Amino acid sequence: MIESVGRWFREKLTGFSYAFNFFLFLLKETAHFPWNKRVGFKVLIMQIYFTGVEALSVIALISLGIGAVIIIQGIAILPMFGQGNLMYTILIMVITRELGPLLTAFIITARSGSAITTELGNMVISHEIEAYLSIGIHPVSYLGVPRLYGVILAMLFLNIYFNLFGLLGSYLVASFLHDIPFTDYLMNLVLALTPADIISTFLKSIIFGFIIAVVSIYYGFNVNRAVTEVPQNTIKSIGMSITLCIIADAILVVVTRL
Amino acid sequence: MKWNEVPVTLKEISLVVGSEYILDNLSLDFNPSSVTVLMGGSGCGKSTVLKAAAGLTPLSSGNVFYGDQSVYGLNQKDYARMQQNTGFMFQDGALWANKSIYDNLSLPIIISDNSVKPEQVEKQVMEALSTFNMEFAANLRPAALSAGEKKIISFLRAIITDPDILFLDEPTSFIDRRSSLTLMKNLFRFKDEGRTVIMVTHDLKLARTLGDYVVFMHDRKVELKGTVEDCSRSENTLWRTFIEDSQSDAAELKG
Numbered sequence: 001m002i003e004s005v006g007r008w009f010r011e012k013l014t015g016f017s018y019a020f021n022f023f024l025f026l027l028k029e030t031a032h033f034p035w036n037k038r039v040g041f042k043v044l045i046m047q048i049y050f051t052g053v054e055a056l057s058v059i060a061l062i063s064l065g066i067g068a069v070i071i072i073q074g075i076a077i078l079p080m081f082g083q084g085n086l087m088y089t090i091l092i093m094v095i096t097r098e099l100g101p102l103l104t105a106f107i108i109t110a111r112s113g114s115a116i117t118t119e120l121g122n123m124v125i126s127h128e129i130e131a132y133l134s135i136g137i138h139p140v141s142y143l144g145v146p147r148l149y150g151v152i153l154a155m156l157f158l159n160i161y162f163n164l165f166g167l168l169g170s171y172l173v174a175s176f177l178h179d180i181p182f183t184d185y186l187m188n189l190v191l192a193l194t195p196a197d198i199i200s201t202f203l204k205s206i207i208f209g210f211i212i213a214v215v216s217i218y219y220g221f222n223v224n225r226a227v228t229e230v231p232q233n234t235i236k237s238i239g240m241s242i243t244l245c246i247i248a249d250a251i252l253v254v255v256t257r258l
Numbered sequence: 259m260k261w262n263e264v265p266v267t268l269k270e271i272s273l274v275v276g277s278e279y280i281l282d283n284l285s286l287d288f289n290p291s292s293v294t295v296l297m298g299g300s301g302c303g304k305s306t307v308l309k310a311a312a313g314l315t316p317l318s319s320g321n322v323f324y325g326d327q328s329v330y331g332l333n334q335k336d337y338a339r340m341q342q343n344t345g346f347m348f349q350d351g352a353l354w355a356n357k358s359i360y361d362n363l364s365l366p367i368i369i370s371d372n373s374v375k376p377e378q379v380e381k382q383v384m385e386a387l388s389t390f391n392m393e394f395a396a397n398l399r400p401a402a403l404s405a406g407e408k409k410i411i412s413f414l415r416a417i418i419t420d421p422d423i424l425f426l427d428e429p430t431s432f433i434d435r436r437s438s439l440t441l442m443k444n445l446f447r448f449k450d451e452g453r454t455v456i457m458v459t460h461d462l463k464l465a466r467t468l469g470d471y472v473v474f475m476h477d478r479k480v481e482l483k484g485t486v487e488d489c490s491r492s493e494n495t496l497w498r499t500f501i502e503d504s505q506s507d508a509a510e511l512k513g
Contacts, residue, residue: 130352134345134416135366137369
């Protein structure tokens with residue numbers, strides 16, 4: 001019993017130490033990347049394209065839907081309490097500060113995070129990672145770091161898209177049901193928007209993008225020998241990314257509201 | 259220092275996966291400027307030893323030295339430089355699936371020489387492909403090639419930067435006779451130029467024709483090591499059985 005607890009503890013400690021060293025190495029290589037971009041640049045562009053561009057339609061649909069629902073519900077309910085103007089604050093609060101970054105993070109986790117873990121895991125199994133080592137390329141620098149930059153940049157862009165579609169596009173949906181002058185709508189939105197909202201949404205995008213990329217890359221490289229490890233690690237990577245994003249979101253909300 | 263002028267030494271290396279010992283305290287020297295053939299039955303640890311010697315497998319303990327330079331103790335920059343002076347042909351090809359054959363061959367050139375011009379890269383890649391009449395494959399992805407063609411590309415990727423040390427994992431398996439001869443011609447060139455070649459093979463003919471030294475492994479241990487001539491005279495039972503099995507298999511197939 002004591003022996004198995006000891007073994008479990010030792011394995012956890014080794015795993016944590018490996019993850020921590022991996023994280024430090026990834027950070028170091030991330031800092032070096034701008035000066036070492038010759039071969040990794042193409043990987044970066046491909047990652048931005050896959051994560052940022054190909055996810056646009058999903059992001060647009062979700063943000064349009066959520067924005068429209070908030071406007072329609074807000075116009076129907078808030079005036080009953082004499083708080084019609086709060087609709088714009090709620091829109092900013094929900095779309096810009098909270099759901100924008102968080103839903104974008106969930107979509108990126110499901111689409112790109114899982115794809116990164118699967119791709120890297122399969123490359124480990126097919127010895128492609130060893131092949132990179134054999135020609136003098138460190139796979140974390142060449143495959144991991146551009147993906148990290150790509151996911152963070154794509155996360156930032158997608159969050160901006162989410163806000164554009166959620167705040168402006170949804171107006172078009174709502175205008176079919178209610179008569180709202182666009183200039184009034186826009187002016188009220190701008191008045192409700194504070195610098196803190198903008199800083200908060202960008203900060204969250206960067207932090208969530210960082211979390212998703214690091215977790216997905218780590219679990220991808222952490223595949224050892226068996227093909228069956230690839231889906232297992234992908235599931236772990238998705239679960240861990242979502243959990244860490246929610247924890248980070250909670251911490252950021254508390255910090256920015258203090 | 260040229261890496262082919264110094265011996266490759268495996269010193270007390272162990273590799274443990276889970277609770278299983280893949281290699282246990284194994285020590286072995288590979289002579290410089292010579293061709294060493296690693297032989298043995300399937301699963302005896304030849305490929306693991308080859309990867310360990312090439313610095314591609316993280317070891318549980320022990321170290322690998324090129325001369326007196328510890329391979330696993332190198333910093334990232336020196337490790338990369340060392341790898342650029344060695345070539346590794348993988349048993350299953352290990353080509354990068356999301357790159358074209360051209361990119362698979364051009365990346366090692368670009369990495370080893372930052373200032374190389376694109377025209378020079380193209381010339382080098384197309385010349386390499388032409389030695390095996392495979393120019394048609396330049397724009398294909400590895401998935402479009404047969405197992406033999408993948409091995410040829412893996413071989414070309416290993417030699418395209420003209421490395422000092424060449425590691426080959428079953429170089430002639432899956433490859434047709436004509437390509438096999440072309441591959442051997444290339445290996446003879448490496449041998450004549452005094453490069454160090456370490457290869458795993460089950461091909462007795464290749465071992466006899468090309469090898470200077472033989473390392474015979476059994477049950478993840480080195481059972482026999484010596485020159486090809488010494489080994490051919492050895493009375494080691496396991497070695498003799500291995501040779502007889504290989505020869506009788508060939509005879510049975512012919513008969």
